[in-house]
Amino acid sequence: MLRKLLIGTALASSFVFSAHAEDVKEVQMLHWWTSGGEAAALNVLKEDLSKEGFAWKDVPVAGGGGDAAMTALKAMVAAGNYPTASQMLGYTVLDYAAAGVMGDLTETAKKEGWDKSVPAALQKFSVYDGKWVAAPVNVHSVNWLWINKAVMDKIGGTEPKTFDDFVALLDKAKAGGVIPLALGGQNWQEATMFDSVVLSTGGPEFYKKAFNDLDEESLKSDTMKKSFDNLAKLVTYVDPNFSGRDWNLATAMVIKGDALVQVMGDWAKGEFNAAKKTPGTDFLCYRFPGTDGSVIYNSDMFGMFNVPDDRKAAQVALATATLSKSFQSAFNVVKGSVPARTDVPDTDFDACGKKGIADLKAANEGGTLFGSLAQGYGAPPAVANAYKDVVSKFVHGQIKTSDEAVTELVKAIDDAK
Template identity: 45%
Template sequence: MKQSRTPLHALIAGIGLLGATALAHAGEVEVLHYWTSGGEAKSAAELKKMMAAKGHTWKDFAVAGGGGENAMTVLKTRVVSGNPPTAAQIKGPSIQEWGNEGVLANLDPVAKAGGWDTLLPPVVANVMKYKGNYVAVPVNVHRVNWMWVNPEVFKKAGAKIPTTWDEFAAAADKIQKAGFIPVAHGGQNWQDATVFESIALGVGGADYYQKAFVKLDAAALASPTTEKVFDTLRLVKKYTDKDSPGRDWNLATAMVINGKAAMQFMGDWAKGEFTAAGKKPGTDFICAPAPGTAKAYTFNIDSFVLFSQKSKDMKVTNDLAASILSPEFQEVFNLNKGSIPARLNMPKTKFDDCARLSMDDFVATSKSGGLVPSFAHGMAMPSATQGAVVDVVSNFMNSSMSSKDAVQKLIAASKKR
């Protein structure tokens, strides 16, 4: 999900570690992570317990508030000084950027021993590799292209839950006439981009999405399909409320929970808001793929890169990597987080209906080619390109810019590096 900037005090605390921390010694696990919320903190404790069982001591390097630039600055200082932590929470194309620095550990021995190539879909495994070698390990998979629905609002409005964007317009009209807000939305640029990419996937399909927003193919971006995506985004905007600008995503989710709004387009972290409110999937709320995306899946994966250490320290590095991808940790972490395991074919008994559907679709789309990385959540593009593309989408959402003009601006943004 969206990453926020790290507060200055976290930066200062992190810098303090530079002077206080001696070179990591064998048996000590130091991990830069952002698992500071309730469920995530429980998961970090579980990983700590697993490492203790293997004889290692855990040294926390937790930074509250998400993966901001300041935390990355601290990490770079640590690495340059020759004192990297064991691992750091980094994802998507940023893994390749760290690989280019030549500071990451080669995890192929532990990957081969654990059969990672059979446990992970190729599209996910490739994100974890640098020049063909594993350098990172995935913790979870978030599905981004979800639509969260209040079935009672649909029932009161006499509307059908949409499976296509044409059906969406028909349902939204009925919902609006019945006095409800059709779409709960937070007008922040990353939320705008989240809706946009689900529309792109639903309007154009996985092949178009892959060409346009992963490969940044100019012909795909310039196609009439992209113009239709912007037209559909404008349609969705029409059914949001006037108070949406600046609203946080969880407040938008609350509008669906309390029956003020009918639906929200958001990743599966939204499910945590429903469950925290005591709502049950399939009864009090419905999780469904965004219109037109039932056979596709945009993923956002939390992962850890592991850093090269002295040879004597590689045992702790390999043990940490193996523990993160172990069935035990994958299960407990994802039950806490609301996401699903990155490992294929995990037992589903402890997971709820939404997670089970996500797990089934994860497997199916990994075979069909419908599994694609979320550009809105930093999985598909270089960071400079992503920022430029997100700006175009958000500017379109908040202006009278024509779809034709937006397409041209999107093409220009795709060239930013």
């Protein structure tokens, strides 16, 4: 579908910005980093590039899952209106590369040794047909709990190690008069939580078979039905106003103590950072119960487009800055994620960041590092969108039972392949 949309635009695109001399020293970036923590992290990059003499032009599109931004990007590219780069996830990078509209950073990558410092799991999505087409910015993992420590202390809670422990903890919060679970009723948030539920319910091998290999027997299994049952249980602990809520507003509920816990990727920690909160003192970070030892990941990437020659210096400067050790540390400390290269020390990271780095290393070495289906790293976008749609319909009651949910999931994924 993407290829059809872009036919006839690739050649024309080369000329779109060339008439504007000011563009030559300007980085034009499409992204969806609009929350407080995200904007603070992005400022690190803006400042680095400013020192190099490059101006920054934001093309921000709000919406934490990036769906609105990707719709905007598709329209821009179809019109031949290429940004210098766009924030992108996994399979979307490969889609645009297959359409022939991405640039080639291979010379820069070779000079700076990206092939040795960037994990193979990320190179799978940043290299296409032997050419580097994207610069990985970070590694996020989604199977986290973010807990308000004061509320936890008030209800006498302890770290939940199993799903049943988690339910018992949520019951304590409910009895204590606090919203147990902060959730935003948007399909990507609901599916992101379900990623963790499936890993917890079925274990690492099951998650891989179902959500990375798209094995039909796993998708329609009793284990998947149980996963939907567990999701339904969690939804009973959400407040009635959750529908449509942005993810960072759900995080704010935990920060303020209105809710006990949020199940969300570690970009949530960027919001705690922005609010000047400290892990261990103000908030707690635990792996989703039953998922210790595994990491479900995504990675923000800056997909680099095939811009005219006079704009390539700005693009190379952006790519070089993005994968510099200093930026990788400074940015990810603020963002809540961990570096996209393996040789960055954890010195400046807080306790949650150090745990994230150690967990990623162990999962990478142990074969338990899995792409998030909800976040665009488990399967191509059409499959991920079908998955998010089914999960959201289940959460909002349009799909009534786990039996029906499994049937719909298998059909939706099969149709999307």
